[in-house]
Amino acid sequence: MDLLASLNPQQRQAVEHGIGPALVLAGAGSGKTRVITHRIAHLIKNAAARPENILAVTFTNKSAGEMRERVQKLLGPHRTAEPLISTFHSFCVRLLRREIEHLGYRRDFSIYDTDDQKRLVKQILQEFGRPEAELTPREVLSRISYAKNHNIPPESYITRFDSPFAEDIQELYRRYNVRLRQSNSLDFDDLLLLAVQVLTRKPELRDYYSDWYRYILVDEYQDTNRPQYELLCLLTSKHRNLFVVGDEDQSIYKFRGADIQNILRFEKDFPGTRIIRLEQNYRSTQNILRVAGTVVENNTERKGKTLWTENVNGDVATCHRAQSARDEAIWVAHEIEEILEENRDYHIAVLYRTNFLSRNFEDVLTELSIPYTVVGSVAFFGRMEVKDMLAYLRIIFNPEDDVALLRIINTPARGIGSTTIDTLTQMALEKMVPISQILRQMTKEPQLAGRSSKALIRFEEMLDRWMAKRDTLSKVDLLNTILEDIKYREMLEKEESAQEAENRMANIEELMRAASESETRGETVFEFLDRASLSSELDHFDPNARVALMTLHSAKGLEFDVIFLAGLEEGLFPHAQSMNRKEDLEEERRLCYVGITRARRKLFLTWTPFRRSFGTGSGMASLPSRFLEEMPSELIEGLDTTIGYTYTHSESHRRRQRVEEELDNAFEYREISVSEQALEIEPKTIAELRSYLQKLQGAGSQSAGHRPMLKSGMRVRHAQFGDGIILSRERAGNDIKLVISFSRVGRKTLVEKYAKLQAL
DNA sequence: GATTTACGCCTTTTT
DNA sequence: GGCGTAAATC
Numbered sequence: 001m002d003l004l005a006s007l008n009p010q011q012r013q014a015v016e017h018g019i020g021p022a023l024v025l026a027g028a029g030s031g032k033t034r035v036i037t038h039r040i041a042h043l044i045k046n047a048a049a050r051p052e053n054i055l056a057v058t059f060t061n062k063s064a065g066e067m068r069e070r071v072q073k074l075l076g077p078h079r080t081a082e083p084l085i086s087t088f089h090s091f092c093v094r095l096l097r098r099e100i101e102h103l104g105y106r107r108d109f110s111i112y113d114t115d116d117q118k119r120l121v122k123q124i125l126q127e128f129g130r131p132e133a134e135l136t137p138r139e140v141l142s143r144i145s146y147a148k149n150h151n152i153p154p155e156s157y158i159t160r161f162d163s164p165f166a167e168d169i170q171e172l173y174r175r176y177n178v179r180l181r182q183s184n185s186l187d188f189d190d191l192l193l194l195a196v197q198v199l200t201r202k203p204e205l206r207d208y209y210s211d212w213y214r215y216i217l218v219d220e221y222q223d224t225n226r227p228q229y230e231l232l233c234l235l236t237s238k239h240r241n242l243f244v245v246g247d248e249d250q251s252i253y254k255f256r257g258a259d260i261q262n263i264l265r266f267e268k269d270f271p272g273t274r275i276i277r278l279e280q281n282y283r284s285t286q287n288i289l290r291v292a293g294t295v296v297e298n299n300t301e302r303k304g305k306t307l308w309t310e311n312v313n314g315d316v317a318t319c320h321r322a323q324s325a326r327d328e329a330i331w332v333a334h335e336i337e338e339i340l341e342e343n344r345d346y347h348i349a350v351l352y353r354t355n356f357l358s359r360n361f362e363d364v365l366t367e368l369s370i371p372y373t374v375v376g377s378v379a380f381f382g383r384m385e386v387k388d389m390l391a392y393l394r395i396i397f398n399p400e401d402d403v404a405l406l407r408i409i410n411t412p413a414r415g416i417g418s419t420t421i422d423t424l425t426q427m428a429l430e431k432m433v434p435i436s437q438i439l440r441q442m443t444k445e446p447q448l449a450g451r452s453s454k455a456l457i458r459f460e461e462m463l464d465r466w467m468a469k470r471d472t473l474s475k476v477d478l479l480n481t482i483l484e485d486i487k488y489r490e491m492l493e494k495e496e497s498a499q500e501a502e503n504r505m506a507n508i509e510e511l512m513r514a515a516s517e518s519e520t521r522g523e524t525v526f527e528f529l530d531r532a533s534l535s536s537e538l539d540h541f542d543p544n545a546r547v548a549l550m551t552l553h554s555a556k557g558l559e560f561d562v563i564f565l566a567g568l569e570e571g572l573f574p575h576a577q578s579m580n581r582k583e584d585l586e587e588e589r590r591l592c593y594v595g596i597t598r599a600r601r602k603l604f605l606t607w608t609p610f611r612r613s614f615g616t617g618s619g620m621a622s623l624p625s626r627f628l629e630e631m632p633s634e635l636i637e638g639l640d641t642t643i644g645y646t647y648t649h650s651e652s653h654r655r656r657q658r659v660e661e662e663l664d665n666a667f668e669y670r671e672i673s674v675s676e677q678a679l680e681i682e683p684k685t686i687a688e689l690r691s692y693l694q695k696l697q698g699a700g701s702q703s704a705g706h707r708p709m710l711k712s713g714m715r716v717r718h719a720q721f722g723d724g725i726i727l728s729r730e731r732a733g734n735d736i737k738l739v740i741s742f743s744r745v746g747r748k749t750l751v752e753k754y755a756k757l758q759a760l
Numbered sequence: 761g762a763t764t765t766a767c768g769c770c771t772t773t774t775t
Numbered sequence: 776g777g778c779g780t781a782a783a784t785c
Binding site: 060061089114191252253357413416533534554591 | 762770
């Protein structure tokens with residue numbers, strides 16, 4: 001096969017690029033993966049490098065797998081060696097399983113996923129005993145992760161961050177690291193950090209690996225973070241053959257530490273870089289590309305490129321304003337039905353900003369018996385029962401893994417209660433040793449009440465039995481033995497409905513299959529566990545499914561014939577927490593760009609002013625997303641009529657705020673069952689809007705339970721804080737935030753619907 | 761120590 | 776409105 005024949009000139013240039021650094025700026029649908037796979041094949045066929053000296057790095061297992069397949073196809077079947085195509089994280093695990101002893105760790109370390117991390121932090125928070133700090137495990141973790149991703153060790157945390165909790169966080173961060181170390185465990189961030197560390201501290205290792213990997217290719221370079229960047233620097237120190245492909249317009253992982261500057265200043269970091277732009281799109285229609293392009297042009301942080309295509313103009317996009325979240329789902333489902341009737345082989349995706357939006361779509365699609373798959377809500381390896389079984393494996397092979405031990409010590413219930421567990425953890429903490437060691441000690445010289453001691457001894461004996469067999473039994477047999485011994489099925493049947501127990505057992509069987517496949521591949525238990533920790537739901541995504549539901553983030557890298565972009569409302573998308581800072585807003589906009597460019601043929605956009613977040617009451621009108629406004633209206637059917645009032649770009653901000661305030665008041669304080677009518681009008685001025693709303697309000701005021709509107713300047717009474725004056729009142733997503741100055745306790749920020757304020 | 765009930769908090773995105 | 780944790784009860 002001629003590797004170059006099917007490529008356009010720019011793609012060919014990239015594939016044929018010789019030595020030295022190269023940056024390929026590849027727009028959506030421009031054949032990014034194609035360039036990487038063809039380049040790998042090209043290097044091998046032209047004997048520039050032996051397969052094993054090539055490393056390609058991606059972000060997801062899925063894209064790594066896809067790439068592997070495509071390279072194999074290009075190269076033909078009989079090969080003695082394969083290029084290493086892997087994710088950053090699994091590459092690091094591989095490296096560390098070989099070299100981590102240089103850093104004083106043991107090779108049999110466990111990997112803590114987010115759930116494990118949370119358990120650990122929760123425990124530390126409890127010991128820490130500063131409830132007034134009011135830190136959630138999530139918050140703590142995200143700060144720790146932020147620090148790790150920016151190479152800030154616990155010792156210098158406080159000098160880098162001057163927040164009221166910096167001191168607490170620093171201490172929590174320190175303890176967290178100590179505990180990880182004691183548990184012989186690493187978290188996701190550590191995988192990268194320690195890989196960097198071992199290559200930095202041991203120059204001979206750096207020389208060895210950077211010599212070995214003669215050519216390194218990186219996909220989705222715009223999503224790399226600082227440690228990943230450093231890793232690449234180390235690995236390319238010898239040959240400098242770093243070939244990266246990315247699209248700054250698709251950088252959507254800042255929250256996870258991705259640094260868009262990595263791609264923006266690539267040619268400064270690697271002098272002599274050759275830059276190649278891939279601007280021809282092979283995926284979408286002209287109209288879809290124009291919509292996407294017009295939106296993303298509002299960003300300033302970009303290198304700038306214009307996608308073009310030889311494809312047809314295609315349909316215009318369709319925008320629909322629904323009367324409720326449920327109606328939105330119904331409308332979408334009906335459209336899907338129609339599309340599938342005409343085109344049975346189409347792939348369709350419904351994309352949304354946040355996972356909880358999937359619910360209505362799932363409900364309605366089920367009701368209409370349209371088959372679908374959801375990506376990302378609960379990952380397979382994240383399921384409770386699967387994690388339980390894996391925790392048993394972990395503790396057998398790494399007895400120091402405290403989180404795994406605590407997870408299963410009383411699951412299923414075996415008479416080891418919270419007091420006993422507390423004693424164990426307390427002692428482990430004092431002596432700075434793993435809990436399993438304390439357990440061993442306690443069973444030798446019992447210090448607890450007879451019943452608890454017996455339970456502990458039984459547990460210990462069980463562990464010993466498994467450990468004795470761990471090297472002779474296969475993974476499947478070991479898992480089966482455990483399953484029998486602990487009577488897991490019985491526990492499920494007792495605790496759950498028959499159906500639920502069945503589902504969970506089915507998942508365990510699925511796990512057994514995975515274990516036996518791993519066995520045939522000849523993997524060690526650690527390789528099996530590593531795969532489980534590093535896998536995500538996306539990896540199991542079935543590309544043959546006709547209808548897929550997923551978040552915009554999960555959709556990156558995928559393509560569909562038809563895309564539904566749902567929940568296009570201010571506060572939802574762009575998300576409330578990303579609306580205040582310019583760079584966050586730009587990331588939201590890129591997310592929108594990613595969503596639109598997933599579509600091959602047709603784009604649908606939906607929103608509703610009447611999405612109710614939860615429960616009844618406090619229903620609040622939402623405004624259409626600013627991204628809708630940014631789209632070229634001539635290419636969006638239904639856009640003009642959807643927006644109930646109009647505001648122009650230049651005057652928008654101030655006016656938008658006032659319109660919002662009026663709407664919020666109207667919808668929140670009168671218990672009108674909000675009808676579509678409310679936004680049918682198109683008032684030209686604020687005054688018109690207000691008088692219309694007053695009319696509505698007059699009509700509804702007889703109805704029970706209407707509360708007075710709160711406005712800044714008003715005096716209010718709070719049950720705890722006493723009397724105060726409202727300093728400001730503004731919208732934050734689906735909530736309204738009040739800043740109130742209380743005479744007794746000073747200034748507080750409260751969420752209006754929770755605050756139960758009484759107007760004075 | 762286990763089970764039931766009450767309460768509070770939620771909803772950003774993931775290797 | 777639903778899930779998970781904390782308190783209350785067996």
